Structure formats: structure tokens, C-alpha cells
Amino acid sequence: MSEKIYSLLLRFYPARFRQQYGAEALQLFKDRLRDERGLFRKLRLWMDLLTDFASGLPQAYRNTYTTTTTTQVWQTVPGHPAFRILEEEPLRPGSIVMGGIFGIAALALFIFVMNHAAAYHPFSGSVERLGAASAGNQSNPDVQAVAEKLEEQIRSSNQLQRCSFEKLEQHPGNIGYVKLTWFPDPATCRPVAEAVMQRLSETDAVIFDLRDTRGGYPEMVRLMASWLFDRPVAWYNPRAASPEQLVTDSPVAGGRLADKPVFVLTSSRTFSGAEHFAYNLKTLKRATIVGETTSGASHAGTGTPPSQVALSEPKPIWEGAGVQPDVRVGAADALRTAEKLALSAIRKK
Amino acid sequence: MPRRKLDPLPAAAFQIMLSLADGDLHGYGIMRQVETQTNGRMRLGPGTLYSSIQAILEAGLIEEVDGSSDQEAGHERRRYYRLTASGRKLARAEAERLADMLRLARAKKIFRGEYV
Numbered sequence: 105m106s107e108k109i110y111s112l113l114l115r116f117y118p119a120r121f122r123q124q125y126g127a128e129a130l131q132l133f134k135d136r137l138r139d140e141r142g143l144f145r146k147l148r149l150w151m152d153l154l155t156d157f158a159s160g161l162p163q164a165y166r167n168t169y170t171t172t173t174t175t176q177v178w179q180t181v182p183g184h185p186a187f188r189i190l191e192e193e194p195l196r197p198g199s200i201v202m203g204g205i206f207g208i209a210a211l212a213l214f215i216f217v218m219n220h221a222a223a224y225h226p227f228s229g230s231v232e233r234l235g236a237a238s239a240g241n242q243s244n245p246d247v248q249a250v251a252e253k254l255e256e257q258i259r260s261s262n263q264l265q266r267c268s269f270e271k272l273e274q275h276p277g278n279i280g281y282v283k284l285t286w287f288p289d290p291a292t293c294r295p296v297a298e299a300v301m302q303r304l305s306e307t308d309a310v311i312f313d314l315r316d317t318r319g320g321y322p323e324m325v326r327l328m329a330s331w332l333f334d335r336p337v338a339w340y341n342p343r344a345a346s347p348e349q350l351v352t353d354s355p356v357a358g359g360r361l362a363d364k365p366v367f368v369l370t371s372s373r374t375f376s377g378a379e380h381f382a383y384n385l386k387t388l389k390r391a392t393i394v395g396e397t398t399s400g401a402s403h404a405g406t407g408t409p410p411s412q413v414a415l416s417e418p419k420p421i422w423e424g425a426g427v428q429p430d431v432r433v434g435a436a437d438a439l440r441t442a443e444k445l446a447l448s449a450i451r452k453k
Numbered sequence: 454m455p456r457r458k459l460d461p462l463p464a465a466a467f468q469i470m471l472s473l474a475d476g477d478l479h480g481y482g483i484m485r486q487v488e489t490q491t492n493g494r495m496r497l498g499p500g501t502l503y504s505s506i507q508a509i510l511e512a513g514l515i516e517e518v519d520g521s522s523d524q525e526a527g528h529e530r531r532r533y534y535r536l537t538a539s540g541r542k543l544a545r546a547e548a549e550r551l552a553d554m555l556r557l558a559r560a561k562k563i564f565r566g567e568y569v
Contacts, residue, residue, distance in 0.1 A: 117500065125480075125507070131480075132499045152496050153499075156497070156499065156500045157500055160504045164504040
């Protein structure tokens, strides 16, 4: 066992050393093992071997093992390099210095590249392009502003959901598309609604998808519609709480939607506030209604109860009958039809 | 290279050369001799021993001799080593250097009255 351990230790020595002295070193070890008996002496032997290993190993590597070699396996032809040279020649100081210099140069190059990598970053450009595309045909292609806007949009996607704006998209041909499930409370969602309308102002045509809209706050209906006119317009409002609510707030500062084609998608599940929106825009000839006849409900879900309404008429015009579409198609085909109409309307302009 | 390796002469190399001053010895014999002459203070392990032997062999201070005449019964053939003339010369020079140092140490009175 001890011999095995020692022959394992011997493996750490250079091959030339083992070839020349391996057997004798092992023999010496065996001799000592034989001569030195008792626990103390055994321990001392192993201690000796360990210190010997530490001090003798470097020395063994420093030796060249040339002078005593009696048999030469190789033949060196003068003027031709031989493997023997590679094996026997230790690294010259010059080689080590050159290696060090090249190493430092490589490290410096690496640091330089890492510090200047941002300019060549493969993704930075595409993020800017993405931002520009998402912002649509902005007249001022300020990259920084676009990137900020993109970030803002990502952050506001939660807000959109919270305020019942299910989708806000830009469809091919620069058509703005917004899908609502509810006209939200202006008290909490007015800034979001304004941001949505602002975003839609950058498009050439707008589609309001009200196919799954259950209703909402009449005041929000009016505020959003205000963006679609360039002057105050009389606004039919069966639930107006004050005379101001019978007129749109047009024109809205920053709004650029007044002259753009508007389409409203409806279905038989379009209720209440959404019918209000569709009815008024249709009557004012401001929007093309695409889809199915609306439900004809004046009140669905948890909207404002009619009892709170001061100036209101007892029942909205569309109650019972619903709002008839300008272009009658199935609800499922409404979006595709509206997109086609929007594209031809944009081309005509 | 060998000159640089043995200058200054390592203690192990010097002890090995001293151990060979009386006669030829093989590796294990050198190890035992060194242990004896240093009162057990220096026990050369195989690695140190044969590395040192190789170093001073390369420097021509000792030489290998055929140990067949001295072969002990039951032992394999071992290499014996002999101090060469130049080895003896170097050992003497080293001893004189140490003697000089001893004189210096005495002159500086670092022995504190002990008689050396």
C-alpha cells in the first residue's frame, strides 16, 4: 500500500527523472520502510517524504538530465530541428518576456473593445428602429423621444388594461385600432383615455372596436368623441348632467383626428354607452358603422343609474331598436371590412 | 546552467559530497551517511536525494561507478557514486568558506562564551 502511494507521488516527477532514478527512489523508499519500524519512525518517514516532495520536485524539474544519458534514442541531424530540443530546452527568459508582452497586449485590446462595444452593439440599432416603427409616421424622428415613448407605452400597457382598453394597435396602412370593453370612469381613466386618443392621432384612420363593449360612462363617451371634431358639436346625451355635457369639447389641444376617417365596429352585444357613441357619430355623419345592429339596450351592467341623471330624456333613442350599421356584415367580419374601407378612404384623400 | 544551480552550493549537495569523501556509496547509503554525519538532522528523501545527485552529476562533481564489486547479497544492482577531483576541490572550497564564516562569527562574539 505504502509503495503504491509513493509510486503515485513519483509520477509527479519529470519523465526523465523517473526513467533514470524512479526504480532507485522506490528502492530507497522500500529500504527505509524496512529499516524504520515503529509508529513514530513511520510517521517521521512520511513527514520526510512530504517535505522531500515539496523541496525535491522543483529541483528535479530544474535539472537537464543530459550528461549521464548513455543511450541516445534519437539521432540529431545537424542543421535540422529535432523534438529533443523541444523536450530538453527549458523556456528561455526571452520567450517568457515575449509571452507576457503579448498577454498584456491581448488584455488591453479586450478591455478597449469592451469599453467601446456599445457603438457596435448588434441590438441597439434595432431597438431604435422598433421604437420608430411603433411610433408611426412621426414628423420629428427624434430617436431619444421615440425610445422614451416606447418605454412609456410598455409601462402604460397595464394602465390600458385597467381602464378597459383591451387593444391599442397600429394596423397595416397606418390604421389606428382600439378595442374597448367599457367606457371607463373619467375620474380615474381620463389621462389614459387622452393618451390613447393622442396615440391614435398619429394614424391616418381610426377603428373603434365596440363589438364587445358593455357600456360605460356617458361623460367618457363624450370626451373621447370630442377628439373627432375640430369645433364644438351638439352632442346628443340622454344622460347629460349639465348643459356643458350636451356639446363636445372640440377642438382638443394636440388632437389631429378631426379630418380622418373613423369606423365603429358593432355587434349584437354592443350595449348602452357603446351604442351612445355609435349612434351620435352616425347621426353626425362622422363615422361609418360597420357590423351588426346593436343590442338596443339603454342600460346594461353597472353604469350610471338613470335616477342620477338631471337633464336626461327618459329613454335613449336607440332603446329597443338599436343602432343600425352603415355597412352590414357579421361581427366576425367587421374588422376586415372596416380595414378595407379605411384603406380606400386613406387612398382617396 | 549547472554553475548557477550550484552557486551557492545547496546544503544537501554539500552533504552528499562530504558523505562520498570516505568512499563510494549508493543512494540509500548516501542517505544513511548524511543522516549519521548530521546527527539525524538531515534525512534526504528520495526526490531531494536523486535530484541533488543529478545536479552535481551534471556539474561533474561526482561520477557514477559500477557497483558490481561492492554488491550486497539479495540486492539489485545499484548505482554507486564517487567524488571526482573537481568535486573534492569544490567541497574543500565550500568548507573553507564555511570556516571563514565561522571565524567571522567568532570574531563577532555571537557564541556567548561557549567554546567552539
